[in-house]
Amino acid sequence: MAVGMDFISKLAIENTTKLVLLVADGLGGLHSGPGDETPLEYANTPNLDALAHTASLGEHDPISPGVTPGSGPAHMGLFGYDPVEYIVERGALSAAGVDFPMEEGDIAARANFATVDSSGNVVDRRAGRIPTDKCADLCALLEGRVQIEGVEVFVKPEKEHRAAVILRGKGLSGEVCDTDPQATGIPPAEPAATDGSDAAKRMAGIVRDFSTQAAEVLKEEPRANYMLLRGLAAKPSLPSLCDLYKLHCCAVATYPMYRGLARLVGMDVVETGTSIADEIATVARSWTDHTYFFIHVKGTDSAGEDGDYDRRVRVIEEMDEALPALLDLKPDVLAVTGDHSTPAILEAHSWHPVPLLLHSRYSRHSRANAFNESECARGNLGRIPAVHLMPLMLANGKRLQKFGA
Amino acid sequence: MAVGMDFISKLAIENTTKLVLLVADGLGGLHSGPGDETPLEYANTPNLDALAHTASLGEHDPISPGVTPGSGPAHMGLFGYDPVEYIVERGALSAAGVDFPMEEGDIAARANFATVDSSGNVVDRRAGRIPTDKCADLCALLEGRVQIEGVEVFVKPEKEHRAAVILRGKGLSGEVCDTDPQATGIPPAEPAATDGSDAAKRMAGIVRDFSTQAAEVLKEEPRANYMLLRGLAAKPSLPSLCDLYKLHCCAVATYPMYRGLARLVGMDVVETGTSIADEIATVARSWTDHTYFFIHVKGTDSAGEDGDYDRRVRVIEEMDEALPALLDLKPDVLAVTGDHSTPAILEAHSWHPVPLLLHSRYSRHSRANAFNESECARGNLGRIPAVHLMPLMLANGKRLQKFGA
Secondary structure (H helix, E strand, C coil), rough: CCCCHHHHHEEECCCCCEEEEEEEEEEEECCCCCCCCHHHHHHCCCHHHHHHHHCEEEEEEEECCCCCCCHHHHHHHCCCCCCCCCCCCCCHHHHHHCCHHHHHEEEEEEEEEEEEEECCEEEEECCCCCHHHHHHHHHHHHHHHHHHHCCCEEEEEEECCCEEEEECCCCCCCCCCCCCCCCCCCHHHHHHHHECHHHHHHHHHHHHHHHHHHHHHCCCCCCCCEEEEEEEEEECCCCCHHHHHCCEEEECCCCCCHHHHHHHHCCECCCCCCCHHHHHHHHHHHHCCCCCEEEEECHHHHHCCCHHHHHHHHHHHHHHHHHHHCCCCCCCEEEEEECCCCCCCCCCCCCCCEEEEEEEECCCCCCCCCCCCCHHHHHEEEEEEEEHHHHHHHHHHCCCCCCCC | CCCCCCHHHHCCCCCCCEEEEEEEEEEECCCCCCCCCCHHHHHHCHHHHHHHHHHHHEECCCCCCCCCEEEEHHHHHHHHCCCCCCCCCCHHHHHHCCCCCCCCEEEEEEEEEEEECCCCCEECCCCCCCCHHHHHHHHHHHHHCCCCCCCCEEEEEECEEEEEEEECCCCCCCCCCCCCCCCCCCCCCCCCCCCCCCHHHHHHHHHHHHHHCCCCCCCCCCCCEEEEEEEEEECCCCCCCCHHHCEEEEEEEHHHHHHHHHCCCCCECCCCCCCHHHHHHHHHHHHCCEEEEEEEHHHHHHHHHCCCHHHHHHHHHHHHHHHHHHHHHCCCEEEEECCECCCCCCCCCEEECEEEEEECCCCCCCCCCCHHHHHHHCCCEEEHHHHHHHHHHHCCHHHHHHCCC
């Protein structure tokens, strides 16, 4: 029996307790170190290990055993939303991540600057990862020059080759396939309608028009001479985390997409620096005005995706060094986990369950001496779906009333 | 994917095996003892510990992770009913708990004798916990004196200041709010209709009439000069456990509410003494006529709610001492668990998973040397929703046929 978000929401009560969710993106790993250890086992983490002793340890499945999640659904689960029911499509996520306030009816797409050769084939889907400054210049150029009848066009830079495109107009549709072919050596995909509606057919034409005009504007660029689109989507309709659970939510993240996701569920997104210590200093500055803090650490995932074991170890150690400053704030409830696993030997997100540490005055003591995959797999919190984390955090913060007499 | 009660019921077959569910109310605890132990870890329990070695150990979630249950839903889960679907409201539970056979159309309420001061404010919601004898005398007085046109009034004593009020008549409604204000220093709440029906509006008047007449009857009482009502409810409609699973069910409980709950699901409730040894002797006397025994031990929960670590330890030890007499009966299946956790440091029910021991000839051996939260958290039965216990008990008693060819 799984109870839903509505059920938990009805039990939620006001309190002054502070809850902190520290997400090290892609935290779960696989044995691949010098002594067959995972990065989390190998890393020197005295602070996390000490905390683990009086915390509860377990693992969460982001979606369901065997299912590898994208970052969107993985975070939705951690925030307590059923990730299969509440879908945030890529385009909407990108728009939110660049601070673009989508309006009802807008269609947003994730956009990549790419390199296309003289025969029209994609040779680099990331345009050599152009600098972010360059991306911003080209986005401004495109936004000024692309003209589509009855459609307002926004092109906003994200990071390196990444951007968001938002199309505003009457009767637009998100039912058009990606133009990103997800491979090199072949041309961009044709923007085709993915349902039989007139709106989708018209939209396919608009996307084709955008792509053609963009290529014309960019044609002199040595690398970024094309813009690929994917994940066309309308603004999702999500209940606010703050309303659902009577929390004042604050998000601290260095990477735009996670800020965007947090904003979509109603969190206040605050500006922060680039290091984990900066992020925790930002939490400290926001402490009095909020009761729920989402801290996102990106480095663990990036290192995993690059297959870089050593860098992953260093990011974990950086997080551990930053932890005492977070503990000094005396959060009533602290959860440390990942949104999914990103084992270095897979160089990608994976389906493996994710280590989870939950600490409060009322967490049953694991009595473990380390925080890692092995200890969590035999931990006293067991193996739970990610969506159960939010109710557990609320319960430990005495923010849920009793069900039934 | 969870299968429901109907699914399990269709697999149920007759057998002569005897199943015993021993519920130590609020059994799960938290570290708070001399050496950071839970009461269950600290208590001297040689019999439970020996049993644990060849039993399967695990934990159950009464409802869902993070959700703290009331006693009603917590027991419904242990009996195999989805506690979110099958709700027994407080009033109906109280009526059943005083052996009152509710009829269709009756409305029952949980009632508390209370003390109201000369300005009409509640000063003690429990009337100084008057003795049960006094409660019985006042209930008889009220039942004889309160007269409501077209309504038959029953007032039945429960324990100390607690009683049940049952109103019988045509077209009554349970849609009236509590008169118990759940606080002192303010007057009793006005009985208002909680839906827009004529029946609810009429019922609000009936409840007001009852309250006014009761106050008049009790006006000379020094402490019990008012009666507060809550949880007005009709008789719930529940399928019988005996029919569902082809069992002859027997309940042994010292505390009225649990007897009432057992009766609502179709168990025979037998008279018993006050100690745990008395309860097990009662089981022995009922052994030949029944195949499922629910034994309820109240002391663990009361001690937890009072924050009394030492008393909780003593009740657990009393249960352990009484266990050999139960084992002498050679039950085919024995489950020992709690309905929920009641950690002494919380002094209340909690959301923590509950230790569970399942012993039968077919239970996989845990090989643990103790029965407690830590061993159960890493036990071989894992962490399961409480509703799965009944199918497991039936299976271990060879009372479920194979599903599919």
